[in-house]
Amino acid sequence: MSAERPSLPPVRLHTDAELARDALAAPLLARAVRLARWAGPQTRVGAGGELVDAQLPAAAEHLGLAEDEDGAAYASEAWRLAVDAGLVDVEDPEHDGEDGAAGEDAEGTVTAGENLALITTGSPQDVLGIWLDGLDAVHADATAPAFDDFADLIGDDGSVDFDALDWDPEAEAEFLDGVLGNLYALTLSDAGPGEGPVPLPALAASVVVPDDMDEPTDDVLEQVSEAMMRLDDQFRLLEPIGIVEYRPVDETLLTEEGEEAVPPADDEDVTRYGMVKLTPLGLYGIRERMLAAGVDAPAVGDLADKGADVLLDGIAYYPEGAARAEVELWLGRRGARDGAQAAAAELLGAARGADRGAPLRRLHCQQALALAGPEAEPAVRAVLDDPELGGLARVWLVERGASDVPAPAESMIFWLAVDTIAAQLDAEGDMGELQELVEGLSGQHSGFFDEAWRVDHPATAEVLEAMGRLHRDRKTAKAARKSAFKARSRTGS
The missing domain is CATH 1.10.10 (Arc Repressor Mutant, subunit A)
Known part of the structure; x- marks a missing residue:
């Protein structure tokens, strides 16, 4: 499986409980809740569910805004949100005209909405759902047209001339x-x-x-x-x-x-x-x-209950901090269920493969195992002879001070070098760091490019060509390009 780049970086969200507290503390929702609890049979609303003008001073006073010159406007705004968020229910005026329409001065009645009780008895998710309804309503208000005199928009037939608004x-x-x-x-x-x-x-x-x-x-x-x-x-x-x-x-x-x-x-x-x-x-x-709206907007924690294959592909292009946080959540949940050794074995199994995304999966597997702790050692030792995983297993053991790590075959050393550079090329990280990696790996072996083209790895030719571009020594860069040509000739590509 090849990883796809998310269109946005993963976000680290606060917990639902923290977000719900923030939602209840938002001034507009807090005022809407207070007005919903204040409202009753005596509350007078117009045909559109809005508080009538005569009711606004009392609403503003209940909110502690009686002395504010904009108090009535704030009260009206909060009431609209209470209606839109289901904190109050408004019954339309009774029909009293010959044609069944409500009279011009008819008023509706108000009852507590179903969502009002959820503010105190519901779950954090319930509160956030109410808040999201409020956000949608405010978003609609923010994109509504502004006009100085609504009467200028009313045509002779009483309909609104929307073309005059110049509003899309x-x-x-x-x-x-x-x-x-x-x-x-x-x-x-x-x-x-x-x-x-x-x-x-x-x-x-x-x-x-x-x-x-x-x-x-x-x-x-x-x-x-x-x-x-x-x-x-x-x-x-x-x-x-x-x-x-x-x-x-x-x-x-x-x-x-x-x-x-x-x-x-x-x-x-x-x-x-x-x-x-x-x-x-x-x-x-x-x-x-x-x-x-269908936008790919990942969040840290999205992969915590997925398989190791989904995890390693999912974090392929995450920033370092977000990838680490996602792995810690995954290990915490999987380790608690199956144990650290089983979690490590699953990660190693998911890291295998010859597809284009495999080198980056192995790189992230190695980074994930660094967080797994010593309990992962039996699973790591079990892959020492694996041609794809034996190299990273030796690195993991050596970093933990193991003294009985068997020396790798030279072919495994070259394979790991190619795999590591292929992963870094796919990750498109810091080019300076990649350049140092290329020069360090090639400098560790005097005949590196004489042997590297023989490495049986799908990315060998591509890696050698990149080393030729990145190496600052002209003679070494030329040797890398020559080695890349041999690799392509060997595979017929």
């Missing part, structure tokens, strides 16, 4: 999802900010500036500026649901004409143009949305 809901959702996906990838990337925030201009540029554009044009910079302001509004809406920590754009930077902030010059304080980072809850929420 799919395009708006795709834009925001693209931004959140880039923020997710940046957070997990070794070259990204890690747990630190990302400047809003850089995030906007990531979805606007073409990858092959070295220097943005004035037109592209204007598009970046427009995207920044869209994102500024959207992140202000998303922050209360708990997925991001956001420092908004400094309002003093806004121009009077277009109300847009110009992307900063190199010598300006970039933090004034907005800074955003995903929270642990945000990493979970965005990953769930990507999984629902």
Whole structure:
């Protein structure tokens, strides 16, 4: 089986219990829960389920926001989330017109929703499911059109003129999802900010500036500026649901004409143009949305209950820290069930093979066995005579100070050298380290290239060609290329 590269690095998520606590602490959901518990038969709602204007002051007061000039707006927002997340159920007004329609001033009734009890009695997964419903609702609000006067959109026949909105809901959702996906990838990337925030201009540029554009044009910079302001509004809406920590754009930077902030010059304080980072809850929420959309978004722990073959293929292109964490989880679960010796034997069995992914599997098997502990020794000694595994078994034993390790045959030494370089080439790691490995292996044996072309390994010719490219000594590099030619001639390829 050949490993496939995941489209995103694996994420290390907090436990469900920790994430559920974060979800309940999110300001918007916390307010929605408080309003759902406050609501009762006396609560007055409109035909669309919204709190009527006369009810908003009491709702704001219950939330402790009576003195806040935006208290009523916050209460209205929290109520909408309570409805969308199933914390309250709203019955439509009774039909009282001749045509069966509800009257203009008709009001609905409110009862506790099924999900309200789950907030306190449900499992962490139940709470996260409610929170995800809330995230979907807030995401929809963040991509909804903004307008100054809704009355201007109503036609003579009473219908809404959607063309006048100049709004493409799919395009708006795709834009925001693209931004959140880039923020997710940046957070997990070794070259990204890690747990630190990302400047809003850089995030906007990531979805606007073409990858092959070295220097943005004035037109592209204007598009970046427009995207920044869209994102500024959207992140202000998303922050209360708990997925991001956001420092908004400094309002003093806004121009009077277009109300847009110009992307900063190199010598300006970039933090004034907005800074955003995903929270642990945000990493979970965005990953769930990507999984629902069919995106390959692995998480550490996904492979803990899989077979050793799936584990070794799955971690093939994981970053070192994530691969180690995944193996530790796998060993902990498999060792507790079958014992460390059985787990080691399963890893060694999965490392065999002549397919293209086999060298990298053997490399990760060796790294996994390093975490297995001394209990794995009987399984390792059992493969000392195996032509594919005998070399790594000897390395494992020697590293643990074993004094009775049999010397390998010269053919095994050369085979292990080719296999090791093939694995490193497939992993596409640090080229400087690979260059040192190539020069070290070839330097250990004065006639390395006189013998290496005879090695019966599927990657022999490819490895020798790579050694010819990487070796800094011209004479040795030429010998490597000549050896590669002999290897191809021997196999007829």
